[in-house]
Amino acid sequence: MYSKREVIAAMLEQNSGIEIGLYTLGDIGPDPHTGSTISAGQRLKEIIEAAKLADESGLDIFGVGEHHRLDYAISTPPVVLAAIAQNTKRIKLTSATTVLSTIDPVRLFEDFATLDLLSDGRAEIIAGRGAFVESFPLFGYSTDDYDALFSENIELFLKLNENERMSSWNGHFRSPLKDAEIAPRPLQKQLPIWVGVGGSPESAARAGRLGVGMAVAILSGDPARFKPLVDLYRQTGIEAGHASENLKVGVTGHGYIAKTTKQAKDEFYPYYSNYWSYVNLQRGMTSLMSRAEFEQLTEADTALFVGSPEQIIEKILRQHELFGHQRFMAQIDIGGIPFKKIAEGIELLATEVAPIVRRETRK
Template identity: 40%
Template sequence: MELGIGMFGDVAFDQKTGKYRDAGVKIREIIGQVKLMDEVGIDVFAMGEHHRADYAVSSPEMLLAAAASVTKNIKLASGVTVLSSSEPVKVYEDFSTLDLISDGRAEIFVGRGSFIESFPLYGYSLNDYEQLFDEKLELLLKINSEENVSWSGKLRAPMQNQTVYPRAKNSGKLPIWRAVGGTPQSVLSAAQLGMPLIVAIIGGMPVQFKNLIEFYKQEYLKAGHPESEMQIAIHSHTFVSEDQNVIDGYFDTYKSQMDRIGKSRGWAPFSKMQYEGGRSKDGALFIGNANQVADKISYMKEIFGITRFIGHMDVGDPADDVMRKSIELFGNEIAQQVK
């Protein structure tokens, strides 16, 4: 099983100044942290895409290209590319270029995203939310498998025997994962297309997703795809420290980001009871010491049969030194225990 770390590039809000932390500082910290991940043997790094003041990264491929220059082995993925509001040709070109820079380490996680800011920003209508994604995914997969592309849809100009360059290292093909939040129709589509699946589990109890993942396995095999190529991952909020005071203190950092997001979605303020419940064996928060987090990841392997776990590690923008310690523990302690 592969172990990875994901980030959204959260930037903390300073109540005294009324400003978010400097995005440039945050981005440079992330690049240094990915270098550390590579050094401690973490398998995958996934960088999210957002178009908001409280996140530093709107272009994952740019940050991943910078990270490629300071790493040797770690796979570099978007987590996720908001495909509905992206141009599939450009997505493939950017990631195939990243693939060549990194000598074959690029991957794409495609999804609808958890925010909608990119739609008006790039001139797309939310009325076309479903159709945009379906059409663009179809085109991206076609570009990924064919050098000369002919395609037509309703929301984009057709392509007639057009070539897309440069081609990725592995016969032009990039690993493209389908990232979902729990919608059965999205899971069904991924299974029928034979796409690797990554499920975001950030609340409640992970075991509640067991039927959904079993549904994916069933439909994947029914569609005739080889079981040996099936890949399933989960992506959950993660933070590691051997100091219980640090774990207790992280509640405030975590709460600040969850409440900021929740305010616009009508959520109740995040509570300490939710935090501790999420940290329990059956909860969705992988927050604790190395033994606790390793045990929970192993438990996920037992109940889901996952082939990859991505720990989302920068919720609320923890300090750089605290993040680095969490990364070291994840690579040096947790990975060894799980594997």
């Protein structure tokens, strides 16, 4: 009879090609065709259902992001992931990303250790500094400390991950820890943690020095421009004494899959243009994406995963040749896309894309 911990270890050791999954930020945007906008409650229910479909169809991981705005449905990833855990059986569950600069690392560890116990050892964290900064004033932090907060918090989190009792710790931004019990402990020996990187060499080097995974967001353009970033991460990690097999790379990006590439482009363009119109508005910019601009973004040598299953396979494998990464995660539910289309995309990713990508990367 094997323990749960032994079963988890055996699963992780299996060489089945790269992991393939989904993530969502839970944006709440109007459907560009109807003008209607679903409620935050309905959005959350659909996210849980999407995770359930991903689990049932054999995808490897599902992630949820964090925003503190009325036009996003998710502000507390561990709460949403706990609900997903009760509706799934095997899929890994991660934040994507946790804004580590504005959350107490002790509370974060306890929340995800609890999630790990509830999910039988499926919890992970992708931590980042945050593309939006609304959480800083909301929780009483200054953006002047943007990087210093992240540095202190991730170093403390890694110590919490290793030690069930902190005999002594002192930092700048939170109260000291003295003979503090850190409870509960996760089912896994340690919670897997990745650092989300958007393009900063400093962030890549830091992830390497810490020996944590690196999740790279590649949303547009030629993905080859990110290869120096991946190389820097691995080089820095090895120089810091970390084993190369522990320096894992994940690629995340936007996507939409349909039976043909023409169908995918025709269906996705209104939603993708809509998505960037309200994201840019959140940043104080007003701009509309033309169809010609969209066509450039979706060309065969770009990072935007829009097309037929064959086109998506080609793009993932091209990136794997560049990066040799261990994980790919797509965001396919943006811009007010109806849930029916999201469900169809999950099925195509799981049944037509994932098997071939796993087979080819297993080689």
